[in-house]
Each structure stands twice: as structure tokens, then as C-alpha cells.
Amino acid sequence: MTSTIEPAELPGYPMTRAPERPFDPPPGLRESQRSGPLTRVRLADGATPWLVTRYADQRAVLADSRVSSDYERPGYPSGAPVQKGQAKIGFILMDDPEHARLRRMVTAPFAIKRIEAMRPAVQRIVDDLIDELLAGPNPADLVDAFALPVPSLVICKLLGVPYTDHGFFQDNSKTIIRRTARPEERQAASANLIEYLDNLVGEKLANPGEDLLSGLTERIRAGELTRTDAAQMGVLLLIAGHETTANMIALGTAALLRNPDQLALLRASEDPKLVASAVEELLRYLHITHNGRRRVAVADFEIAGQTIRAGEGIIVANDIGNRDPEVFSEPDTLDLRRNPRNHVAFGFGVHQCLGQSLARMELQVVYGTLYKRIPTLALAAELDQIPFKHDGSVYGVYELPVTW
Amino acid sequence: MNVTVDQDKCCGAGSCVLAAPEVFDQRDEDGIVELLQSQPAAEHQDAVREAANVCPASAIALS
Numbered sequence: 217m218t219s220t221i222e223p224a225e226l227p228g229y230p231m232t233r234a235p236e237r238p239f240d241p242p243p244g245l246r247e248s249q250r251s252g253p254l255t256r257v258r259l260a261d262g263a264t265p266w267l268v269t270r271y272a273d274q275r276a277v278l279a280d281s282r283v284s285s286d287y288e289r290p291g292y293p294s295g296a297p298v299q300k301g302q303a304k305i306g307f308i309l310m311d312d313p314e315h316a317r318l319r320r321m322v323t324a325p326f327a328i329k330r331i332e333a334m335r336p337a338v339q340r341i342v343d344d345l346i347d348e349l350l351a352g353p354n355p356a357d358l359v360d361a362f363a364l365p366v367p368s369l370v371i372c373k374l375l376g377v378p379y380t381d382h383g384f385f386q387d388n389s390k391t392i393i394r395r396t397a398r399p400e401e402r403q404a405a406s407a408n409l410i411e412y413l414d415n416l417v418g419e420k421l422a423n424p425g426e427d428l429l430s431g432l433t434e435r436i437r438a439g440e441l442t443r444t445d446a447a448q449m450g451v452l453l454l455i456a457g458h459e460t461t462a463n464m465i466a467l468g469t470a471a472l473l474r475n476p477d478q479l480a481l482l483r484a485s486e487d488p489k490l491v492a493s494a495v496e497e498l499l500r501y502l503h504i505t506h507n508g509r510r511r512v513a514v515a516d517f518e519i520a521g522q523t524i525r526a527g528e529g530i531i532v533a534n535d536i537g538n539r540d541p542e543v544f545s546e547p548d549t550l551d552l553r554r555n556p557r558n559h560v561a562f563g564f565g566v567h568q569c570l571g572q573s574l575a576r577m578e579l580q581v582v583y584g585t586l587y588k589r590i591p592t593l594a595l596a597a598e599l600d601q602i603p604f605k606h607d608g609s610v611y612g613v614y615e616l617p618v619t620w
Numbered sequence: 621m622n623v624t625v626d627q628d629k630c631c632g633a634g635s636c637v638l639a640a641p642e643v644f645d646q647r648d649e650d651g652i653v654e655l656l657q658s659q660p661a662a663e664h665q666d667a668v669r670e671a672a673n674v675c676p677a678s679a680i681a682l683s
Contacts, residue, residue, distance in 0.1 A: 279678055320632065320650045320651075320652070323632035323650050324632075324648065324651045326632070326634070327651040328646060329637075558674055562633075562676075563676070565677065566677050567631075568631060568633045572634070573633075573638070576638075
């Protein structure tokens with residue numbers, strides 16, 4: 217049926233949010249979910265991949281071994297020309313078995329028990345940054361003073377990256393994930409970070425420590441990993457480790473300040489289960505990775521009664537999957553007691569976020585501490601004056617002016 | 621309830637350990653799932669069902 221529709225008539229993707237509802241996915245995604253099950257969208261380069269918007273279909277697609285994450289395969293819906301041989305940042309754009317081989321080299325440091333052991337150190341980081349915030353100017357930008365430093369300090373410690381270089385890696389990361397960045401800008405930023413990580417790996421080869429990058433140098437010595445692979449994995453973990461959590465902290469705070477009854481629950485509770493539930497609900501509700509999870513079919517297969525042909529692109533919009541009324545009642549309501557552990561904010565399938573245990577723990581510490589320590593925290597700007605990251609592949613706010 | 625895990629499929633996301641720490645653990649060397657109990661007690665069975673449901677790699681089978 218869709219073959220008779222001219223590409224120009226299809227909705228464009230990524231879609232735009234309603235300006236007055238900055239915490240909700242674009243209305244066009246809701247329309248696709250209602251009219252679905254599968255629809256087609258048009259990308260900037262004219263490609264017309266499938267759009268998957270319903271939760272059950274999304275999980276089925278992302279768990280199917282007949283879809284590929286390899287962006288160099290013909291039909292992969294990147295929306296832009298792909299330069300062959302361009303450096304792949306880590307294993308997220310690879311398929312098994314190579315994906316699994318590389319991923320397993322860095323999985324242990326993110327295991328639940330290892331992450332739990334870091335909780336007291338993260339609590340100290342959070343406490344110290346709040347002390348500094350309270351001692352500094354009021355109003356302040358929560359992104360700069362708190363949301364970005366917390367996960368940056370933590371991932372630096374875990375990887376073995378000097379925090380003094382945070383300006384450099386934060387700026388380059390921003391360029392890589394900005395949708396509007398030109399390809400050559402993005403390429404240059406990737407090259408900067410790969411060179412930086414390559415140098416660090418070189419230093420760790422000479423003087424290994426206890427950190428994750430030092431662990432990778434053992435793999436290099438054993439001939440299981442090239443130094444370039446190690447540097448690329450380092451870049452992936454560094455970017456994914458600070459940008460996403462920083463956005464969850466700032467955007468989550470903005471959402472809570474706009475839902476004072478929910479914020480009051482969190483502030484009044486001493487129950488770690490409520491804090492954990494709040495983290496899951498904010499992950500579900502905000503779903504900050506709003507560029508779609510992208511795949512290409514490598515064989516014909518059927519989903520929701522529709523045959524997807526080998527070579528066709530697929531975009532899985534997990535942001536609207538997390539608002540699927542078939543799975544989550546009153547999906548557009550922020551309800552911190554809901555504990556929606558089955559959300560797909562971290563994706564699904566073998567590519568599901570490697571650092572999710574770290575993200576959860578950091579957010580539990582932050583959401584469980586910040587609003588109790590600063591009970592009078594308030595936005596220092598109207599919502600329509602806050603610069604939301606409409607142009608980012610990861611959503612959030614560029615600045616969050618707050619007062620107390 | 622009988623639980624089996626497929627360590628080849630596991631991607632080490634740790635969701636099962638979070639849901640049912642009495643039944644699942646992760647190997648120290650690579651974070652891959654380890655089964656602590658193949659026949660969990662009644663009080664852990666809801667958590668085990670949740671673990672199987674949220675496992676991103678479909679590595680947990682219940683029978």
C-alpha cells in the first residue's frame with residue numbers, strides 16, 4: 217500500500233515537538249502510533265524507512281536477529297550519505313558476533329555489584345557539587361554547575377580520564393550529537409576524541425592503573441584488541457557516560473519542578489524504592505534519546521502483519537513506545553509511584569544500554585539528594601524561555617536557570 | 621518454576637540481577653549472567669518473571 221504514496225507526502229523524521237509540551241514526544245509520533253501499526257517516514261536524504269511506534273512491535277524488532285545495526289549496509293536509515301570506512305565509534309554500529317566480542321570486554325565494570333560499590337563515591341561527588349552550588353551565585357545554571365559535572369566526574373573516574381580535560385571532551389561530544397552539525401564538523405570532533413583517547417590508551421599501556429581503559433590495555437597486549445578499537449570504545453563510553461545522564465538530571469529536574477505534587481513526594485520520602493521508581497518513571501517519561509533507534513533488515517520478516525523486506529530501513533521510536541497506552545496506563549502522566557521497569561528508554565535487544573546500571577545509580581543519588589538538600593529549588597525562567605535541545609540527537613536542555 | 625539462562629545470548633545488561641538478585645548474578649570477569657537457583661522459591665517467582673520479561677536478549681527461559 218505504502219508504495220503508492222509519494223515520499224514527499226510522508227511525514228518527515230525526526231519529527232518536531234509541540235512547543236507548549238516540551239516533555240512530550242512529537243504529536244506526529246502519537247498519530248503514527250494510532251494509525252499504525254507500521255508507517256513510513258521520510259528522512260533528509262529522501263529515504264523512506266519504516267517507523268515502528270508500538271511497544272510490543274518495537275521490542276520484537278529490536279530483539280530480532282534479522283535486523284542489523286551496521287550503518288554501512290545499504291538501506292540503513294542514517295538520513296545522510298555514509299562515508300565508507302569512516303571511524304566507527306565503538307560497537308553500537310556493529311552486529312554480533314563482533315559486537316558481542318567487543319561489548320563483553322567492557323561489561324564487567326558496569327555489572328550491578330561493581331556499580332553499587334561506587335555509590336558512596338557518587339554520593340560524595342553529588343554532596344560536594346551541591347555545597348558549591350549553594351555557595352555560588354543565585355540564580356545559577358543547573359546544567360553547568362551540577363548536571364554536567366556529576367556524570368562527567370563519575371565516568372572520568374571509571375574510565376581513567378583526567379577530569380581536567382572535561383571542557384575538551386564535553387565540547388566535542390556536543391558537536392557529535394548535535395543533529396544540525398555538518399558532517400565534516402562531526403567527523404572532526406570524532407577524530408579529536410579518538411586521538412585524545414588513543415593518547416590516553418598509550419599512557420595506560422606504559423603505566424596501567426585500576427581503571428577501565430587500563431583494563432583494555434591488557435586486551436591489547438593479549439592481541440585481542442587493537443589500540444584503535446580501544447580508543448573508539450573509550451570515546452563511545454565517554455560520550456554515552458556523561459551526555460545522557462546529564463540530560464536526564466537537568467530535564468528531569470525541569471519536569472519535576474513543573475509537577476510539584478510529584479516533586480513533593482520525592483522530597484518527603486526516605487524510601488529508596490520510591491526513589492528507584494522515580495528514576496524508572498522519569499526514564500520512561502522523558503526518553504531523552506529522541507532520534508529513533510535505527511536498523512536495516514537483512515532478511516525478509518513480518519512484524520505486526522507487515523512484511524519488511526531485506527534492505528529496508530527501520531526506525532524504532534522508543535520515545536513513543538514508552539507512551540504506549542496498551543502498556544502504560546495514562547502514559548502522558550508523570551507518576552513517580554508507577555515503577556515502570558519494562559520501559560524501553562535504554563532500548564531493547566543485545567544493544568540495550570551497557571551503562572544502564574551506572575545511569576540508574578547516578579540518577580537515584582541525584583534525585584534522592586538534590587531536592588531534599590535544596591527544598592526551595594525553583595526555575596528562574598519561564599518554560600518557554602528555557603533552551604530545549606530540539607536539535608540534539610539526545611534531548612535535554614542547554615541551560616536550566618534555577619534559583620532557591 | 622524451572623529457570624534456565626543462555627550465557628551466549630546474554631548481553632550483560634544486568635536487568636535480571638536488579639529484578640531478582642537472589643536468583644541471578646553476573647560473572648566477575650565479563651558481567652554475563654550466572655544462575656544462582658534454577659528452582660526459585662515461591663516468594664521470588666514474580667521477580668523472576670519480571671527478570672525474564674525485561675531481559676533485552678531473551679536469555680532467560682522459564683518452564
